[in-house]
Amino acid sequence: MATDIRDKFKNIKILKDEPLANYSWTETGGKADYLAFPRSYEETEQLLNYANEIKMPLTVLGNASNLIVRDGGIRGLTMILKEMNHIHVDGDRVMAEAGAAYVDTTKVAQQHSLTGLEFAAGIPGSIGGGVYMNAGAYGGETDHVLETATVLTEAGNIEVFTNEELEFGYRHSKIQDTHGIVLAATFKLEKGNPILIQHEMDHLNYLRKSKQPLEYPSCGSVFKRPKGHFAGKLIHDAGLQGYRYGGAEVSKKHAGFIVNVDHATATDYLQVIKHVQETVYQASGIHLQTEVRIIGEAAK
Known part of the structure; x- marks a missing residue:
């Protein structure tokens, strides 16, 4: 890429060719061309306006918890706003x-x-x-x-x-x-x-810990809840718990989760998602829609 955005914004932390697996909760994902960490409204606005000016693609991430970044990474400028946390x-x-x-x-x-x-x-x-x-x-x-x-x-x-x-x-x-x-x-x-x-918060955290596979990296709940149904039950009833492709697996603890059990790639995750959708549709006639945000380019 001809333009090095770091030359324009020396006061903002910007990393080049940064693996997004370092930030995503699945511990997967390719590289961002540029990854910026603005600290204020003004810095975010400056980065957006500059990206618009030079027609550089811009992607914004939150905590990257309900997210899958494909293995080809993200072109242009990616921003993570975690420094803006007041x-x-x-x-x-x-x-x-x-x-x-x-x-x-x-x-x-x-x-x-x-x-x-x-x-x-x-x-x-x-x-x-x-x-x-x-x-x-x-x-x-x-x-x-x-x-x-x-x-x-x-x-x-x-x-x-x-x-x-x-x-x-x-x-x-x-x-x-x-x-x-x-x-x-x-x-x-x-x-x-x-x-x-506090009692209610503790109770809900107990339920989460007891039912969800928090011991593994994951992107949280993968599928939206179909009207009148629960995604996890549909996946369980289709016999998919424990199904694995590469290092990604349908959780044995909660069928609505796909966990990284052994150095999974984003491609592994996407293959599991596709298989789950196809199998559940064959079993129930219901098409599961993803809740997780899937972005970035496929690996070349």
Whole structure:
């Protein structure tokens, strides 16, 4: 690539040809041409505007927890916003920057006796990814408590969107369609008993630990829940638990997870996903749609 973006932004940490397996929760993924770690709205805006100016492809990652990066990696500029992780409380509102961990945000809410975020106590993603994907667990979803989101639009403008304007759906927000970058979120919560809030968080984390294969690298829940069904049960009923391709395996502990049991590649993951979809469809007539975000180029 002729343009070395590091020459333009010497004050921002930017790595060249960086393996994304170092950042993804599956421990798979090819290289990013450039991987940047902006620390502020301004730096994120500068990088976006420059990428637009020179027509460089731009990809934004959150905590890379519900994500598969193909083995060919990502061309152009990739940004990870984990350096933007400030969390602030004002009355019954919690404001968190995009790179803040969802788990850390729930802890801050509990410390300030605020209830409503308990469902997210074990979600491994970032706030930005949580808003982008409308992340949820145990009956709660991001849109249940989100008041506004600060977004850097594709055109380079910083705008604040209300819950209604984000047009949330199941594992979906309008930001996926408009290609904006979540910079921060404000959650409207309620006052509660910090002991009871912590008890609920501990209970949900116990359920997660007892049912999910947290001992292996994974991308979390792989498939969306089909209407009237559970993806994990469909996969279990199709006899797929323990199915393995390369180093990727349908978890024996929770059929909705695919785990990295032996130096898996992203290609291994995608082969397992394809086999699961085909087998479940043959067994039930139901096509499982992926919840995990799959990006990047195939290995050459």
